Amino acid sequence: MKRLIEICGKERVTAPELIPQEYLVDSVTGRQGEAYALVFPLSTEEVVELVVYAQLADLSIIPRGAGTGLTGATLPVSSELLIDFSLMNQILGFDKETLTLKVQPGVTLADIQAYVSQEGYFYPPDPGSKDATIGGTVATNAGGMRAVKYGVTRDYVRALEVVLLSGEVLPVGSITEKNSSGYDLKDLFIGSEGTLGIITEIQLKVIVPPVTSQSVLIAFDQLADVSKTVLAILSSHVEPTALELFEKEGMAYSEKDLGLKLPLDSGAAYLLLTVDGQDPKEIIARYQTAIRLAETHGGIDSLVLTAETAVQVWQLRGNIVAGIEAVxxxxxxxxxxxxxxxxxxxxxxxxxxxxxxxxxxxxxxxxxxxxxxxxxxxxxxxxxxxxxxxxxxxxxxxxxxxxxxxxxxxxxxxxxxxxxxxxxxxxxYVKYLRQVKQVFDPDNRLNPTKLF
Amino acid sequence: MKRLIEICGKERVTAPELIPQEYLVDSVTGRQGEAYALVFPLSTEEVVELVVYAQLADLSIIPRGAGTGLTGATLPVSSELLIDFSLMNQILGFDKETLTLKVQPGVTLADIQAYVSQEGYFYPPDPGSKDATIGGTVATNAGGMRAVKYGVTRDYVRALEVVLLSGEVLPVGSITEKNSSGYDLKDLFIGSEGTLGIITEIQLKVIVPPVTSQSVLIAFDQLADVSKTVLAILSSHVEPTALELFEKEGMAYSEKDLGLKLPLDSGAAYLLLTVDGQDPKEIIARYQTAIRLAETHGGIDSLVLTAETAVQVWQLRGNIVAGIEAVxxxxxxxxxxxxxxxxxxxxxxxxxxxxxxxxxxxxxxxxxxxxxxxxxxxxxxxxxxxxxxxxxxxxxxxxxxxxxxxxxxxxxxxxxxxxxxxxxxxxxYVKYLRQVKQVFDPDNRLNPTKLF
CATH class of the missing domain: 3.30.70.2740 (Alpha-Beta Plaits)
Structure with a gap:
């Protein structure tokens, strides 16, 4: 503890008995863990010092963001040192010429989306929790609603700075658009759930936003028809931004929880589609194609949503889990x-x-x-x-x-x-996962017991 | 040699003294190498047997495709066993529902593009040499003309089967659209230049082709203005498929070699732009935006190319290197x-x-x-x-x-x-490249002396 205080200062180190329960209880299972201490570094240099200390003191480490994960990946189970990145939350720079945003790992997704949008650009990955930190979304390769058109977090990470358990700082990736210069270690760290290294800086790719978008809700009697329609849409020129499937039964929890109603009453299963683009006329042609494809595959009703209704329907879709958790x-x-x-x-x-x-x-x-x-x-x-x-x-x-x-x-x-x-x-595959882990974390100090 | 013949049969093993010069001379430098033997396997099983034999006989291995690479990566420099994949050239299956094409590594890019196109789909990566094998393009993460819109080879590889030097067969990646289940080893093998494992099967993602496309040639007095225009286009809604830059001076070699002339005579530097999409009207709006942006950044002339002229201009662009090599x-x-x-x-x-x-x-x-x-x-x-x-x-x-x-x-x-x-x-970074190499090829048998 003394050394931790030397590294981070007293106010950024929390002793085990004072660590809030949200750090020690898994949100999904309610399982209780225990940690060695909780620290809030401000810089890469502090993270390096923490890692070096962990080696000396024979401690394990869990790097964590906002704790919005759903797999228990940040739950301390063997007195790990918890490194919370919420104070490393600076946007370090935005280069409009290379379309590159440089951030610390503790910036929230909401802050990134707001910042980029205000500058006239667009960061497409859109996982459910906007409170998640960008570091957390990189560690899980988070996806979200827009992945069908725009891809997942992996597709928007240009480069990472990673602190290894050796205390070395490893840069991976590049801010160039292409790269065939050495093995792709960047993609190894993306989705590695904090088990290979500690991400201390992230360079993201942003894009030019679409001009306009339109959502359409389509009702079906049978779930199988939704799937058939989805396949037909993906082989067409509809180019959907989002293609969400849900059933009346599941939606009922959300409706009850929010006190709202889906604007289509018929049907047992639904497809919620969004298309976006630059030209409103072209968008109309595309969603009309989707509606036609639905009709030929068992769709029984459809509704082109007004801006206001779209907000409600997306709110209902986004609230399904909360609606279930309410009961x-x-x-x-x-x-x-x-x-x-x-x-x-x-x-x-x-x-x-x-x-x-x-x-x-x-x-x-x-x-x-x-x-x-x-x-x-x-x-x-x-x-x-x-x-x-x-x-x-x-x-x-x-x-x-x-x-x-x-x-x-x-x-x-x-x-x-x-x-x-x-x-x-x-x-x-599992054998080589373990061997790759050995390369970067030979003593198994980084988020041990997770992933494998 | 005896064992090689047992594995592959006599007609698929070439003794060192009979190996054609094209295998032993680097096409760029003219450097001469020497090989232990040249073999043409037909299956993953044969590749496994070759690898096991290489261990026993203390041989190094170079896997190679069509030999169209430009970095000497397939040149044997220390009596390696050359494994030529040109007979593993089968298209193993095309699943239109999952938009997945399964191929052996020796299929050429030309054959893949033709096959997919005939089925009504599109494989976007388009490196210069269409004679390249798909395995070679995966090993180098090849790019090409359409990368600005569609990405590079990496973006179209769903899964690989890799034979490791241990004789193990390692499947990496997945035919699912998303994957957050373990480290991304697939991207480690893509672009690894045959130094980590031998790719024996590839599953590619294909997409729905654009309906129409249009190329435009824009002339500038100064190269710097081309670059400014490119940045402006990338921050606009033009969404270019290709954005090629060249100078009058370099183009002259190609013109002379082909006996053709660029259809714009003014200017010292050029931007060749293609846009594609579904709606001809929307495409017109997009390339007109590009022309306007060029005009405000120093463009002095532009030409919307007819289908016929476009073929010639792209031929001229594609022939620059050959034009230079002619002299x-x-x-x-x-x-x-x-x-x-x-x-x-x-x-x-x-x-x-x-x-x-x-x-x-x-x-x-x-x-x-x-x-x-x-x-x-x-x-x-x-x-x-x-x-x-x-x-x-x-x-x-x-x-x-x-x-x-x-x-x-x-x-x-x-x-x-x-x-x-x-x-x-x-x-x-280099230190950890070497350590990752150690995991998959501890004896440094796979394409030794290449990359690092």
């Missing part, structure tokens, strides 16, 4: 399957929920084959919930693997999906 | 700098050429900051050429590094740029 604890799923396996996957998830008497609500980023699901605990005892859930998840992740799918599209593996990830992943 | 041996450059450092970089390159009396022609993918250059040997003796060239390149790559640029955008480092890459790269 029950839940296990958040983030599976991803090939685009043509969505119907089977959702059907399987729902049948599995019925079999285990664990109601399962499915929705997702249909344009990416990324299905979120909430498995609801309801009134079950902790023991019964854990028993049933773990059996259900074993079956589920095995099925996902059989579909050539993966346990996580955008949340990461963390603590909660580790067991299932390791069970289903190719053993040669 | 002199040349060193091909592939530097990349931040978008706003292009003018300074080209000015420096040309001044350097004058100082060393080595005429230097510059052109490039201006939308990516990727400047190709041809340094011409002319009548110089081999000794004098090598001496001047090596001094020039030392200065050049040091300058590029000062601009936060890199020695290679899309060709790779190989043998020819290794010295300069190692001199300018961050030493911590």
């Amino acid at each position: 029950s604890q839940q296990e958040p799923l983030d599976v991803v399957v090939p685009l043509n396996r969505m119907t089977e996957t959702i059907d399987f998830m729902k049948a599995l929920g019925q079999r285990y008497h664990l109601p399962t609500v499915c929705f997702g980023h249909a344009g990416d084959g990324n299905i979120h699901g909430c498995i609801m605990r309801q009134h079950l005892s902790a023991a019964e919930w854990e028993k049933r859930l773990s059996q259900l998840l074993s079956e589920l992740y095995h099925f996902i693997s059989d579909q050539q799918g993966l346990p996580s599209a955008e949340h990461g593996i963390g603590l909660l999906k580790k067991e299932y990830f390791l069970k289903e992943a190719n053993p040669v | 002199s041996q040349q060193e091909p450059l592939d530097v990349v700098v931040p978008l706003n450092r292009m003018t300074e970089t080209i000015d420096f390159m040309k001044a350097l050429g004058q100082r060393y009396h080595l005429p230097t022609v510059c052109f490039g993918h201006a939308g990516d900051g990727n400047i190709h250059g041809c340094i011409m040997r002319q009548h110089l003796s081999a000794a004098e050429w090598e001496k001047r060239l090596s001094q020039l390149l030392s200065e050049l790559y040091h300058f590029i590094s000062d601009q936060q640029g890199l020695p290679s955008a899309e060709h790779g480092i190989g043998l020819l740029k290794k010295e300069y890459f190692l001199k300018e790269a961050n030493p911590v």
